[in-house]
Amino acid sequence: MARSVYVTGIGRGDGRQVVELGVMELLSRRTGRVGVFRPLAHDGPDPIYDLLRSRYRLSQPAGTVVGLGYDEAVAVLADRGIDELVSRLVYRFHTVARGYEAVLVLGTDFADTGLPAELALNARLANEFGAPVLPVVAGTGQDTDSLTAEVRNAYHAYASLGCEVLAMIANRVPDDAAAGAAGLDGHLPVPVYALPEDPALAAPTVAQVAEALGAKVLQGDPAGLARDVRGFVFGGATLPTFLPALTEGCMVLTPGDRADLVVGALAAHSAGSPAIAGVLLTVGEHPGEETMALAARLSPGTPVLSVPGGSFSTAGELMSLEGRLTTANPRKAEIALGLFEGHVDTARLTERLSVVRGDRVTPMMFEHELIERARADRRHVVLPEGTEERVLRAAEVLLRRGVCDLTLLGDETAIRKRAAELGIDLGLLGPEELPEGPGAFARAVDPYTSPLRERFAELYAKLRAHRGVTYELAYDQVADVSYFGTLMVQEGLADGMVSGAAHSTAATLRPAFEIIRTKPDAEIVSSVFFMCLAEKVLVYGDCAVNPDPDAEQLADIAVQSAATAARFGVDPRIAMLSYSTGTSGSGADVDKVRRATELVRERRPDLLVEGPIQYDAAVEPSVAATKLPESKVAGRATVLVFPDLNTGNNTYKAVQRSAGAVAVGPVLQGLRKPVNDLSRGALVQDIVxxxxxxxxxxxxxxxxxxxxxxxxxPAGPADPAGPTEPTGPEGKAANE
Structure with a gap:
């Protein structure tokens, strides 16, 4: 039977969508088959379910998610009574639960439902479903005493109705009440967690403002419409009085005939002081074409909206507007998950959920596992492409989730301005600032002005003296972000580097070969992709670096790929791929693979390896039973080593596109310290x-x-003879 959890509340305004998203994250880490059930629902769209379906790739038919509409439920209650209503909902729940290993139940919303005793109804449904409850209490506007009393009362209310209470969560808690609510942990029989109010979650986006007001968008790109509106500034004064009132992330609200304020606000934004969210014009007026053309040139992408109503009535509508979690703004989902994971003991809560992890490993589960492992022992990663939009968006996700500390390279002012334009809050520290608190932090460093430049120039000149590199040449070279980032890793100022979203493979790898160099036990640097299929993860090597490895290099790739697979939880069973299986073929290409297989067995007799073997015999048990019935690898291979780059690169892309696999990588192996390359088409999630x-x-x-x-x-002394030079592609052809 599916293990379920019932997220509920005690009233309106608890913001429990954050908790529902967080619990879904925990369930999806344990199993790839999670269902969603909402016993009662209002008519119209369900934003949180749409977000869950999109984010967690749910295949559940939409018609099975809702038990009954509220109107129908009220009618059943009036005509047939509570037992009939509960019976119908229980039947529909179990219809869903039979198809899943876990079910997230979204309790009633206490908003215009027409149902009496709603808390008792949620408690009874949870009991009938066999689901423990996770009650959420709203902390908005409450002091310590009132909030702790409400948490206690909510616990006793559900416990007295026979519910198994997983934990208590106080959400949207003011800072001065957070300690008191969290202090209940240990004084109640269940864990108690307090989630603070997060302005980034409470703030609506410009797009949500436009939707709520029915505003016309005169100017603005998708990135601008996704900015958070952190406040409102009403424009009525003269420009010199108006400009000092602007604040970071504010929306300017002004009559549409005040062209001076429109141009002034956008000019201030363009100058980066401060970065506004947008401009909202009232009374149905807006500046002429020439002024709007100037506005577009001053600040491309910054939204300018127009509404027919007056400033006073529009302001009244805006005051009650809050941000929502929707599929249109995945950034807020990451903020919500960061908030949940930062204030809830997820390991403890997962243990209490008692969802047994299945044998299958889905792409989502694999990605979750990576995030959790990285968070468990936070490291410091340098990102050379500090002004690149995808890198900045990924950086925000990484910081919110506490994955690692970051250094972004580039002009600090340009990084801050670009982040502000995108509505991204990284809390960037300057080069000399110290982080406050235990959370993940990001720092901006400009290689051109950094005091590290001289030190790095001396080191690089020493490392490359055998190639005629002088201090003067080195001083210029280390200002390059890829070289500067690599030297940070070499000197222990960062633990690893990721680049390539806007740079070629050669630009990323050449500094690593010159400065970090290969491990003593690695003949070459190679790569793997983690290919996340529907129910398993395979490791493909080498699909990005070495064009035509010989037998010795191919063996090295196989050994390294097996080690990488094991480090990331994939039990290595190596298939050395060829167009021939076993002894059925001959020729130089097959002989190379056969020799490489022999070398792997000689070097690592503990590894399971088969080769030469065709792809179908490696992964399909029915084919393996015919071609290699006695093999311990055939039909069960997890590490597939391709004979050359042409075969490997084309195969991984064919599987990625045709089978819908998620390709994670390329992950480089063989370097003394970690440096990884991105495709220039990498998405934000790929970077994360x-x-x-x-x-x-x-x-x-x-x-x-x-x-x-x-x-x-640990890198050891520099090799006076010079490091191994890269043998891989000079451009980006291999992994794009």
Whole structure:
């Protein structure tokens, strides 16, 4: 039977969508088959379910999610009584639960439902469903005494009705009441958690303002419409009086005939002081074409909206507007998850949920596992492309989720301005600022002005002296963000580096080869992709770096790929791929794979390896039973080593596109310290995942260095003969 959890409340305004999203995250880490059930629902769209369906790739038919509409439920209650209503809902719940390993139940919303004794109804439904409850209490506007009393009362209300209470959560708690609510943990029989009010969640986006007011969008791109509106500034004064009133993230509300205020606000935004969310014009007026054209040039993408109503009535509508979690703004979902994970003991709550992890590993479960492992021992990763939009968006996700600390390279003013334009709040520290508190932080560093530039120039000149590099040449070279970031990793000022969203593979890898170099036990640097299929994860190597490895290099790729697979939870069973299986074929290409297989067995007799073997015989048990019936690898391979880059790169892309697999990588292996390359088409989630992998590699490097009895510098002394030069592609062809 499915294990379910019933998220409920005691009244309106508890913001429990944050908790529902957080619980869904926990359930999806344990199993790939999670269903959603809302016993009662209002007519119209269900934003939180739409978000869950999109984010967690739910395949559940939409018609099965809702038990009954509120109007129908009220009619059944009036005509047939509470037992009939409950009976119908229980039947529909179990119809859903039979198809899933876990079910998230979204309790009633206490808003215009027409139902009496709603808390008691939620309690009874939870009991009938066999689901423990997770009550959420609203903390808005409450002091410590009133909030702690309400949490206690809510617990006793559900417990007295026979419910199994998982934990109590106080949400949207003011800072001065948070300690009191959290202090109940240990004084109630269940854990108690307090989630503070987060302005970034409470703030509506410009798009939500436009939707709520029915505003016309005169100007603005999708990034601008996604900005948070953190406040309102009403424009009526003269421009010199108006400009000092502007605040970060504010929306300017002004009559549409005040062209001077429109131009002034956008000019201030363009100058970066401060970055506004947008401009809202009232009374149905707006500046002429020439002024609007100037506005577009001053601040491209910054939204300008227009409404027919007056400023006073429009302001009244805006005062009650709050942000919502929707599919249109995945950024807020990441903020919500960061809030949940930052204030809830997720390991403890998961244990209380008692959802047994299945044998299957879905793409979502694999990605969750990476995030959790990275968070468990936070490392520091440098991102050279500090002004790139996708990198900034990924950085916000990484910081909100507490995955790692970050250094963004580039002009600090440009980074701050670009982040503000995108509505991203990174809380950037300057080069010398110290972080406050235990949370993840980001720092902006400009290689051109950093005091580290001279130190790095001396080091690089020493490392490359055999190539004629002088201090003067090195001083210019290390200002390049890729070289500067690599030197940060080499010198232990960062634990790893991720680049490539806007740089070629060569620009990312060449500094790593020159400065960090290969491990003593690695012949070459190679790569793997984690191919996340519907129910398992396979490891493909090498699909991005080495064009035509010989037998010795191919063996090295196989051994490294097996080690990488094991480090990330994939039991390595190696298939050395060829167009021939076993002894059925011959020729130089097959002989190379056969020789590589022999070398793997000689070097690592503990590894399970088969080759040469065709792809179908490697992964499909029915084919393996015919071609290699005695093999311990055939039909069950998890690490697939391709004979050359042409085969590997095309195969991973074919599987990615045709089978709908999620390709995570390329993950580089063989370097002394972790540096990873991105495709220039990488999505924000690809960057997040690659940074998490890099952080995990850095954890492993740190543990290995701590365990080693060698010199303090795990990279060892520089090789006077010079480092190994890259043998991979000079451009981006291999992984794009």
């Amino acid at each position: 995942t690659t940074v998490a992998i890099t952080a995990i590699q850095a954890q492993q490097s740190r543990r290995a260095a701590d365990a080693a009895a060698g010199p303090a510098d």
